Amino acid sequence: MSDRKLLVTGASGKLGSQVVKHLLETLQVAPSALIVTTRRADSLKALAEQGVEVREADFADPVSLDKAFAGVRNMLLISMDATGPRTEAHLNAVAAAEKAGVEHIVYTSMSAADRSPVVFAHEHDATEKAIKQSAIANATILRNGWYFENVIEYFASILQSGHWLTSAAEGRVAQLSRQDLALAAASALVKPAQGKVTLSMSGAESMTHAQMAQQMDAVLGTHINMVHLSDDEYRAQLAGFALPAPIVELCVTMDQHNREQCADGTSEAFEALTGQQPQRFADWLEAHKTELQELANS
Ligand SMILES: NC(=O)c1ccc[n+]([C@@H]2O[C@H](COP(=O)([O-])OP(=O)(O)OC[C@H]3O[C@@H](n4cnc5c(N)ncnc54)[C@H](OP(=O)(O)O)[C@@H]3O)[C@@H](O)[C@H]2O)c1
Numbered sequence: 001m002s003d004r005k006l007l008v009t010g011a012s013g014k015l016g017s018q019v020v021k022h023l024l025e026t027l028q029v030a031p032s033a034l035i036v037t038t039r040r041a042d043s044l045k046a047l048a049e050q051g052v053e054v055r056e057a058d059f060a061d062p063v064s065l066d067k068a069f070a071g072v073r074n075m076l077l078i079s080m081d082a083t084g085p086r087t088e089a090h091l092n093a094v095a096a097a098e099k100a101g102v103e104h105i106v107y108t109s110m111s112a113a114d115r116s117p118v119v120f121a122h123e124h125d126a127t128e129k130a131i132k133q134s135a136i137a138n139a140t141i142l143r144n145g146w147y148f149e150n151v152i153e154y155f156a157s158i159l160q161s162g163h164w165l166t167s168a169a170e171g172r173v174a175q176l177s178r179q180d181l182a183l184a185a186a187s188a189l190v191k192p193a194q195g196k197v198t199l200s201m202s203g204a205e206s207m208t209h210a211q212m213a214q215q216m217d218a219v220l221g222t223h224i225n226m227v228h229l230s231d232d233e234y235r236a237q238l239a240g241f242a243l244p245a246p247i248v249e250l251c252v253t254m255d256q257h258n259r260e261q262c263a264d265g266t267s268e269a270f271e272a273l274t275g276q277q278p279q280r281f282a283d284w285l286e287a288h289k290t291e292l293q294e295l296a297n298s
Contacts, residue, residue, distance in 0.1 A: 004071050004072060004073035004103075005033055005034060005035050005053070005071060005072055005073060006023070006029065006033055006034050006035070006072070006073065006074045006075070006076075006189055006190070007034075007035040007036070007037065007068075007069065007072040007074070007075040007076070008020055008023070008034070008035075008036050008037070008075075008076045008078070008189070009036075009037045009057060009059075009075070009076065009077055009078050009093065010037075010038075010078030010079075010080065011036035011037060011038055011044060011047070011078075012038040012040070012043040012044055013078060013081070014149075014178060015078060015108070015178055015181065015182055015185070016036075016078050018178060018179055018182030019076065019078070019182045019185045019186045019189075020034070020036060020047065020052070020186075021182075022182055022183050022186035022187075023186045023189070023190070024050070024052075026183065026186065027186055027187070027190050029190065031047075031050050031051035031052045032051055032052075032053075034052045034053070035052070035053045035054075035055055035068075035071075035072060036052055036053070036054055036055070037054075037055050037056065037057035037068050038054065038056065038057070039056060039057070039058045040056070041054050041055070041056050055067070055068040056068065057069070057093075059080060059089035059090060059092050059093045060085065060088075060089050060092070061092075062092045062095070062096060065092060065093060065096030066096055066099065066100070068096075069096050069097055069099075069100035069102065070100055071100075072097075072100055072102050073102065073103050073104070074102070074103065074104040074105075074106070074189050074190070074193075075097055075102045075104070075105050075106070075189075076105075076106045076107075076108075076185055076186075076188070076189045077090070077093055077094070077097070077105060077106065077107045077108070077127075078108050078185070079107070079108050079109070079110075079123075079124065079127070083119070083120040083123060086120070086123040086127075087122070087123045087126045087127070090123065090126070090127040090130070091126065091127065091130050094127065094130045094131055094134055094136075095130075095134075097134075097136060098134045098135050098136050102136055103136070103137055103138060103193065104136070104137070104138040104139070104140070104189075104193040105131055105134075105136050105138070105139050105140075106139070106140045106141075106142065106185060106188045106189050107127060107128065107131055107139070107140070107141050107142065108142050108144055108181075108185060109124045109127065109128055109141050109142060109143045109144065109198075110124045110143060110144060111143050111144070111145050111146075111200065111202070111257075111262055111263050111265065112143070112257070112262035112263075113125045113128055113143060114128070115262065116257045116262045117253045117256040117257055117260065117262075118250070118253045118254055118256075118257045118262075119246070119249050119250050119253050120250075121257075128141050128198070131196075132196055137193070137195075138193030138194065138195060138196065139196040139197070140188040140191075140193075140194075140197055140199065141196075141197070141198040141199070142181075142184060142185060142188060142199055142201050143198060143199065143200045143201060144181050144184075144201045145173070145174050145175050145176050145181075145200075145201055145202045145203055145263060145265060146173060146175040146263060147175065147176070147177065147178045147181065148175055148176065148177045148178070148279075148281060148284045149177070149178050150175075151216075151292070152288070152291065152292065152295060156295050158213075158224060159216075159220075159222060159224075159292060159295050159296040160295065160296060160298060162222065162223060162224055162225055163224070163225050163227050164209060164213055164224050164225070164226050164227060165227045165229060165234060165237055165238075166209050166226065166227065166228060166229065166234065166255055167228075167229050167230055167231045167233070167234040167252065167255040167256070167259065168208070168209050168255040168256075168258035168259045169208075169228065169259050170208050170259075171208065171209075171255075171257075171258035171259035171260065171261055171263065171264070172206040172207060172208055172258075172261060172263070172264040173206065173207060173208075173209070173212070173258050173263040173264070174202035174203040174204075174205065174206035174207075174263060174264055174265040174266065174267070175203050175263070175281070176201065176202065176203035176204075176267075176270070176278045176279065177278070177279050177284050179279070180203075180270070180274075180276075180278045180279055181201055183274050183276070184201050184270055184273050184274055187273050187274045187275075188273060191273070199269040199270075199273065200265045200269050201269065201270050201273075202264075202265025202266055202267055202269075202270065203265075203267055203270075203278045203280075203281070204267045204277055204278050204279075204280055205280060205281060206264050206265060206266070207281070209226065209258070210226050212281065213226055215281055215282050215285060216285060216292075218282070219282055219285040219286055219289060220285060220289060220292055220293055220296060221293070222296055231252050231255070231256060234251070234252055234255060235248055235249075235252050238251055238252070
């Protein structure tokens, strides 16, 4: 076996830090076999102290990537958070991985990246295509479902107002926890390569927004009122809250995505990859009950 290493980009992020934890603790990867990247090395000091090699890499700076990806065999490319400059930045990362002789690239994409109406889907689609067209021999494209955590990080207003405004109608969403998606990404990085594959990482249950609200009420004691709207009505309501136009379009296109069953799916691929069942929504709600109830009352 070659002594070339595993590499995780975005290791300082919420997903990346959980991936690294799974690699070191769940999958027993030796710290010396792992490289992590960030734009600010001091953000990963704790990992450096454990013996993990920390390198600086900015997808917007191809020169930094040549150095950062040298000596890497398997690489996890975590999609960056800033939409807009993402396509060019991700393509820089794929080109640098190819140049460095990476043998297996894992990429965190999104559900239905090739047909989703979500405003940023084209960035994932372009990255998937660049990976497929690259000379990198093996690729695992993980089409990640929505995180349960989005309830806390982006849609807390549902809990706070008690009203769920939506144009997703009866669209089903097979969401899952960030923790489970981190395990999936870590597993994909260490598993033997198998050519170029695209895997849908979906949760164990595919639910409409109304069914999710019922589970939230049952666990949290909330009384969420579903407000079903057309896309135009939803857009007008959100604009009325003085949200910036790009956020309004993001929300409306996410609900289109859900309505068009782009977020629907089953968990077989997740189970085959990780050997585990994904956490169910009710169990995730129970595990985060105090935080969610505090949010609802804030
Ligand atoms: N499925 C979902 O529901 C969902 C929800 C939210 C986000 N996401 C996607 O999943 C990704 C990971 O999620 P997360 O929650 O871990 O996000 P996060 O905590 O915001 O982490 C984003 C990571 O992107 C890295 N990054 C940003 N700009 C970069 C650049 N120019 N070059 C290299 N790295 C850069 C950051 O690294 P440094 O700052 O250390 O350089 C950071 O570690 C997000 O970036 C987004 O694409 C999915």
